[in-house]
Amino acid sequence: MxxxxxxxxxxxxxxxxxxxxxxxxxxxxxxxxxxxxxxxxxxxxxxxxxxxxxxxxxxxxxxxxxxxxxxxxxxxxxxxxxxxxxxxxxxxxxxxxxxxxxxxxxxxxxxxxxxxxxxxxxxxxxxxxxxxxxxxATAAARMSIAAGDRPLAEMGSRRAGEQSAVAAARAAYIAGFGATSNLEAGRTWGIPTMGTAAHSWTLLHDTEEDAFRSQIAALGVGTTLLVDTYDIREGVATAIRVAGTDLGGVRIDSGDLPSMAAHVRTQLDELGATATRITVTSDLDEYAIAALAASPVDAYGVGTSVVTGSGxxxxxxxxxxxxxxxxxxxxxxxxxxxxxxxxxxxxxxxxxxxxxxxxxxxxxxxxxxxxxxxxxxxxxxxxxxxxxxxxxxxxxxxxxxxxxxxxxxxxxxxxxxxxxxxxxxxxxxxxxxxxxxxxxx
CATH class of the missing domain: 3.20.140.10 (nicotinate phosphoribosyltransferase)
Structure with missing residues (x-):
């Protein structure tokens, strides 16, 4: 028992x-x-x-x-x-x-x-x-409605108690999120899990390029690279130089997200990486997601707001x-x-x-x-x-x-x-x- x-x-x-x-x-x-x-x-x-x-x-x-x-x-x-x-x-x-x-x-x-x-x-x-x-679940449903067809990932475990985090991942999935970063939620409830690397990964290496090369060597070109540890424009250029135009995605975790997403999309397209997806994170809630509806964003990662019921x-x-x-x-x-x-x-x-x-x-x-x-x-x-x-x-x-x-x-x-x-x-x-x-x- x-x-x-x-x-x-x-x-x-x-x-x-x-x-x-x-x-x-x-x-x-x-x-x-x-x-x-x-x-x-x-x-x-x-x-x-x-x-x-x-x-x-x-x-x-x-x-x-x-x-x-x-x-x-x-x-x-x-x-x-x-x-x-x-x-x-x-x-x-x-x-x-x-x-x-x-x-x-x-x-x-x-x-x-x-x-x-x-x-x-x-x-x-x-x-x-x-x-x-x-x-x-109520907050997550509102976020899912705001996101439309764009996928949502729950990544708020560090903003909740350890057991509440598992329960929150489960509730968010029921209400329309597609994945969670929480492995216990994946094991206990069968929810798809996701996750690649944090800023510490880039900071660990001597250069951003070294970090990207190592991540791609481990996870393949389909991975998502976090490009805003230093200068975002340089980060995107480095990501495509290292991975090529088949890079799976880039993640933006700071800045004015609507304008930043537009600039990154333009840069990716100019570099020939037209299929590389853009994921945005950084304190998103249903209102921020709705404000990004017209932006060239492909996916969202939501943390604090979803596990706390968005206020x-x-x-x-x-x-x-x-x-x-x-x-x-x-x-x-x-x-x-x-x-x-x-x-x-x-x-x-x-x-x-x-x-x-x-x-x-x-x-x-x-x-x-x-x-x-x-x-x-x-x-x-x-x-x-x-x-x-x-x-x-x-x-x-x-x-x-x-x-x-x-x-x-x-x-x-x-x-x-x-x-x-x-x-x-x-x-x-x-x-x-x-x-x-x-x-x-």
Missing amino acids: SASTALLTDRYELTMLEAALRDGTADRRCVFELFGRRLSGGRRFGVVAGTGRLLALMRDFRFGEDELRFLRDEKVVDAATVAYLEAYRFGGTITGYREGELYFPGSPILTVEGTFAEAVILETLALSVLNHDSAV TPTAGMVYKLVARQRSDGGWVGVAKASTDKASTGGRKAAFRTLEHGTATSELIAVSDGFERVETAAQHPDARPLQVSLVVDGEPDAAHEGSAGVEAARRHQLRVREELPVRGLALSRSDPAIPTVFVEAG
């Missing part, structure tokens, strides 16, 4: 569990929902990412002897709660949006059904994964109890009612209404419990958004691993086509489509 993920949990989840075991409500059937009240950063849509990672982490959500010893030694919970956790296995059901799906304010991204005891302690794990990964490092999602079983066995919808953080209680069924293939609304049918649950047949002009993720405690393996990543990537690129034109804009604005709540049945 892998390392336990059970202590990736906030303490209050276990103190609530202890109190619920004491007062007899621990076994009360509940429905929890993970959603965002708004789209962070004034974005017009969000992209769900992290679902496959969450399901894999849930398989290791077990309290082993080391975890239980810590809880006892630190007196986090009482002996009865430790005994409960020793045998803890999530045995409920989770439905939710497919990874790669678009989401909007109020979208029921995850619906967790089970006893209060087994569902409440998943809160922190679910939020930490989906808040981070969805923020990265919005969390998706702002919350995990709330929305329905519970009453003592008489019936169900009741529940919700927080505070003015600025109010939510909608009840179990939800979500659909995206479409007109000629373009999304027009996020339609959410609400019921108190299980008696009236909306089905796809009741909305023939809409696409159902929720799928089964966990049944009787067993995660659906189809959403995990590299196969799950590829499926999520295909789904993201497909559903992106449903966005109305206004949803493609980069400026801050209202969501691209409204969220409409209706009573089920």
Whole structure:
């Protein structure tokens, strides 16, 4: 078994569990929902990412002897709660949006059904994964839209925590990036990897020409040479003199990129290297990429902005109890009612209404419990958004691993086509489509 993920949990989840075991409500059937009240950063849509990672982490959500010893030694919970956790296995059901799906304010991204005891302690794990990964994927999707047909590579590992970097590479790939510099992301998730040389490589050698000759000897003329360590114009001339006109590419990592790319393209063409590609890096985000749309750039490398959500490092999602079983066995919808953080209680069924293939609304049918649950047949002009993720405690393996990543990537690129034109804009604005709540049945 892998390392336990059970202590990736906030303490209050276990103190609530202890109190619920004491007062007899621990076994009360509940429905929890993970959603965002708004789209962070004034974005017009969000992209769900992290679902496959969450399901894999849930398989290791077990309290082993080391975890239980810590809880006892630190007196986090009482002996009865430790005994409960020793045998803890999530045995409920989770439905939710497919990874790669678009989401909007109020979208029921995850619906967790089970006893209060087994569902409440998943809160922190679910939020930490989906808040981070969805923020990265949303930023990456905007960059992918701005880039159009030009390829994007994620290269931001050094700007994130070591595990966050792997997760960010995965999320960016799902949202349209074509490769990552992170080798662990390649090994774990099957994402294509890329990378050639940094400025230190050039500085290591006595001359720029020596560095280029050595790189070509090792990697072949199809490699990409970094030409801005010293003078860019001289660097391009040296690169073609050494590699010939079949050089694969040059990379520019500084300067005014639009004008620099134009000058380099002209120089390459004059030297006969008409097929040599230009890759630009240097603190790119979706706005800088959009500004380069008319420039002779062939590919982009993005670092800091993508792994930090381009200024919005969390998706702002919350995990709330929305329905519970009453003592008489019936169900009741529940919700927080505070003015600025109010939510909608009840179990939800979500659909995206479409007109000629373009999304027009996020339609959410609400019921108190299980008696009236909306089905796809009741909305023939809409696409159902929720799928089964966990049944009787067993995660659906189809959403995990590299196969799950590829499926999520295909789904993201497909559903992106449903966005109305206004949803493609980069400026801050209202969501691209409204969220409409209706009573089920």
